[in-house]
Amino acid sequence: MGIGDRIRKRREELGWTQEKVAKETCRAAGVAANTLGRQEIYRYEKGKRTPREWLPAIAEALGLEQEELTAPEELPGIDVSGIWLSRYTYSSTRKGEVSREHFVVVQQQGSRISMESLPLSNDSPVSLDLTVKGPVITGNWVEQTAVDGYYQGAVYHGAIQMLADLTGRRLAGKWVGFTRDFTVDTGPWEMTFQERSTSPSTRQQYDRPPGA
Template identity: 55%
Template sequence: MAAPNTALRAVRTGMRMSQDDFARALQAAGHRVGEPNDANKRLVQRWESGAIAAPRPVYARALEVVTGLPISLLGFDAVPGGHVADDEHGGHDLTSPVSDLATPTPTSKPTAVHQSYEGVWLSRYQYYSSGRGDSFAGQHFVVLLQHGDRLTARSLPGSASSSLSLDLTVDGAVVTGTWVEQTDPTGYYRGARYHGAIQLIAEPTGRRMAGKWIGFGKDMDVNTGPWELVFRDASTSKATLDRYNTSAA
């Protein structure tokens, strides 16, 4: 009997999504990256039950876009190098016999991006606390995934007491997007959720991005400050992420 994929289920429930919600998010992600898919609730059920050990690449890429995590952390079997096992030898993500006759998924020409940013980065930003009358720095190790011109970064849970996510778009050397941070429930901000915008300039080496964030404070004033991402490792394997899943301070 196949072992259930508890990792994928934990990620989905952590995002507060039903299986239907998750399937719709996968379809939307497929359209955004130019690879439409037919994800549905039944498919999500089969992944979580372990009936399907590895999704086809079109679904793997959508899973990474939706969760912001590499496929190696989603409980699926993968071949060396982090690539998800393909279905060239008869495996399918659908149960119906007609799946062999399904219309091939159309693909569009990928957006030209001349630099790969995928890997582990150190995220570091500065902010002023009016309540404490001093400036502080927030630091996280984040795993950054790239799909065309879109970048998603999610903090490794052991790297800080808060959790951080970034959703970015690359346009040449300019990286623009949004950030969300869920603060430590036992910390000064008592689990408050903050969010805002960010714009960075990537250095030609592709090993550092620097710019500024903007967002609201606890008194509903608009604040800003410096933010940088510094490259650490190109690998997103489980072993690498385990190594960086430690305090970034």
Template identity: 60%
Template sequence: MSTPNITLRTVRIGLRMSQDDMARALREAGLRAGEPNDASKRLVQRWESGDIASPRPVYARALESVTGQPIENLGFSVTVPLVRVADDGAGGHDLASSADGIRAPHAPLPRVSAQPAHGAYSGVWLSRYEYFSSGRDGTYTGLHFVVMLQHGNRLSVRSLPGSSDSPLTMDLEVDGAVVTGTWTEQTASEGYYSGARYHGALQMLVEPTGRRIAGKWVGFGKDFDVNTGPWELVFQDASTSKATLDSYNRRP
């Protein structure tokens, strides 16, 4: 009998997503990453029921982007190789459970590239940005502990829920020492900005040590004026294990 994936279900519910919501978010994450997928409510149901023991790499990368968790923390019973898969026309979604153990839905096995599953930037970072509040006539600092996951030249960044009342996400692309991308923050419903959602762009540079990424953000303010300010990411820990993430799931 299949073993239900309670961990994935718990993570989904914690994100306040229905199975339809998660499927939609997975498709959107795939489009942003240039890896379209056809995630559906039925696929999410089969993951959570344990009928599918492990997702294909393209779905695993989308799951990491949506949840902000490394795939090994999402309760799947088979290790997922997050390498990019060469298109051999076989199709298929996942590895499925069977009475004989784990079987691949299609054969032969796909060819894989030499790209490592996680790059040098994966881990826990401290995000710090500054912004000027015209309504309060002062400069303020936003702090989050975030999980960064790297696949090739793409960086998916998600804040740990306990580090702030305002969830933060970033979708970045690294080219040498240059990091470019977008950010989104959902402000706290009980805070000064009353749950408003803000988003904008980032242009940053990686320091030679690779342990600090710093630059500028641009975005719109409360009065819909365009603002900018400094933003930095400071490396904390290379581990993305559940124990490590739990230890940083607090306010900086």
């Protein structure tokens, strides 16, 4: 909702005409009543012009704080709790492009999100600590590589940012982190929604390698 929409909404709450808003704005600004006209209020409400120097007086006339007219619009929130299929890709000096998949349990409380891979879905577990604002999800990831694998139990960590699609059933973005030789690397990370429930029986159902 833009400034013009907020002016219109407040005007309608007060039961005022655009002419009344113009008159009261002039009164608040301490200028002659015809300095600002109804047509200007119309243009502001339609988004054809921005009040700028008139903004403090308009806010005062409408009984609002100026910030109530100019505050950034809050993006709609999403709830990503459930079971998701996680897939990320990285470059290995020995294997080339490698993709890892996990089934992860996602738990959300307000804007905080925690993700934990199910134990049997991959021998290199991952966990993520994230925050969400609108469709944007940002945070950190940690991977504990398999003790008997190529990386011999090394722990890697880094940052991640993903965007949720309009359905809220797919997340896609990029991770960034350091490699075995301590250079910075990045790659794609995406998640696909599987199941809303995170009950013990549901977790047991997905506690397996993806595709098994």
